[in-house]
Amino acid sequence: MPDAEVINALTVDVEDYFQVTGFERDIPRDHWERFESRVVGNTERVLELLAECDVHATFFILGWVAERFPELVRAIDAAGHEAGSHSYWHRLAYRLTPDEFRADLRQSRRVLEDLLGKRVSAFRAPSFSITLQSLWAYDILADEGFTLDSSVFPIRHDRYGIPHAPRAPFAIETPGGTVTEFPATALRLGKLNVPVSGGGYFRFLPYEITRQALASVNRRAGRPFVFYIHPWELDPRQPRLTTGTRLSRWRHYFNLTATYRRFACLLSEFRFGRLSDSVAHHAAGLPGGRLPMLRGPALNQRSQAIGLWK
Numbered sequence: 001m002p003d004a005e006v007i008n009a010l011t012v013d014v015e016d017y018f019q020v021t022g023f024e025r026d027i028p029r030d031h032w033e034r035f036e037s038r039v040v041g042n043t044e045r046v047l048e049l050l051a052e053c054d055v056h057a058t059f060f061i062l063g064w065v066a067e068r069f070p071e072l073v074r075a076i077d078a079a080g081h082e083a084g085s086h087s088y089w090h091r092l093a094y095r096l097t098p099d100e101f102r103a104d105l106r107q108s109r110r111v112l113e114d115l116l117g118k119r120v121s122a123f124r125a126p127s128f129s130i131t132l133q134s135l136w137a138y139d140i141l142a143d144e145g146f147t148l149d150s151s152v153f154p155i156r157h158d159r160y161g162i163p164h165a166p167r168a169p170f171a172i173e174t175p176g177g178t179v180t181e182f183p184a185t186a187l188r189l190g191k192l193n194v195p196v197s198g199g200g201y202f203r204f205l206p207y208e209i210t211r212q213a214l215a216s217v218n219r220r221a222g223r224p225f226v227f228y229i230h231p232w233e234l235d236p237r238q239p240r241l242t243t244g245t246r247l248s249r250w251r252h253y254f255n256l257t258a259t260y261r262r263f264a265c266l267l268s269e270f271r272f273g274r275l276s277d278s279v280a281h282h283a284a285g286l287p288g289g290r291l292p293m294l295r296g297p298a299l300n301q302r303s304q305a306i307g308l309w310k
């Protein structure tokens with residue numbers, strides 16, 4: 001039975017199968033137009049499933065996709081979901097200069113806001129790419145009117161991660177305002193943070209392990225988790241790309257046939273909502289009704305030492 005005490009955050013990163021970071025070295029962005037796009041059909045399947053389960057989610061939509069498929073963006077919004085930005089070009093934040101990051105963020109926001117006629121204030125960096133190298137991104141997010149972020153993964157990984165980042169939602173004070181961060185969920189096992197919150201991890205781990213891990217975040221840690229999924233992960237019939245490294249291809253294609261069924265199961269077993277609802281509900285139950293504010297002790301000792309945090 002779903003735990004009534006928490007609202008977990010359900011997030012969907014709306015991008016196509018050929019836009020993932022694992023293939024980016026072999027698929028230049030000006031070649032994206034050459035591929036058969038499947039993002040609309042795949043996202044519509046997600047929307048149908050969520051409607052059946054009466055669940056609302058946050059959709060982080062790639063600007064490139066939003067610009068080409070405006071009806072999809074309107075359908076997401078009309079169904080009561082929260083539309084956020086997943087950047088415009090799906091470039092890793094830590095590979096951009098702050099100015100490049102800002103320009104891309106603005107471009108993505110403009111597309112979404114023009115389509116929806118409302119403010120867009122939630123962001124997820126491609127491949128959780130807010131790391132110790134790109135903590136400046138929070139200042140820019142705040143400057144640009146973003147108040148909610150889910151771009152940090154508190155684990156070790158070859159491409160992303162801030163291993164010592166808090167695992168629970170927290171707030172960050174920046175000169176331009178406060179940004180709330182809800183990190184991708186990791187479970188503490190001994191001295192390790194183990195990723196359990198979606199994407200490839202959801203396809204690799206047996207479903208029962210994921211279910212127990214997420215239930216333990218809700219019950220033992222007493223807090224919500226963030227779950228993330230990509231529409232292409234529900235599409236075993238997508239064209240097989242032969243580009244990228246063997247590791248990238250393995251990560252991308254592993255167990256795609258099981259994802260839809262597992263995802264439907266998960267939706268029936270946990271209580272979910274939009275990222276903003278999840279964070280607000282969680283904060284309301286904390287002392288003072290507020291998230292812990294990160295000012296001094298930083299995401300880890302090093303970030304403080306190099307002066308990235310006040």
Ligand SMILES: [Zn+2]
Pocket residue numbers: 013015020086090126127
């Ligand atoms: Zn992405």
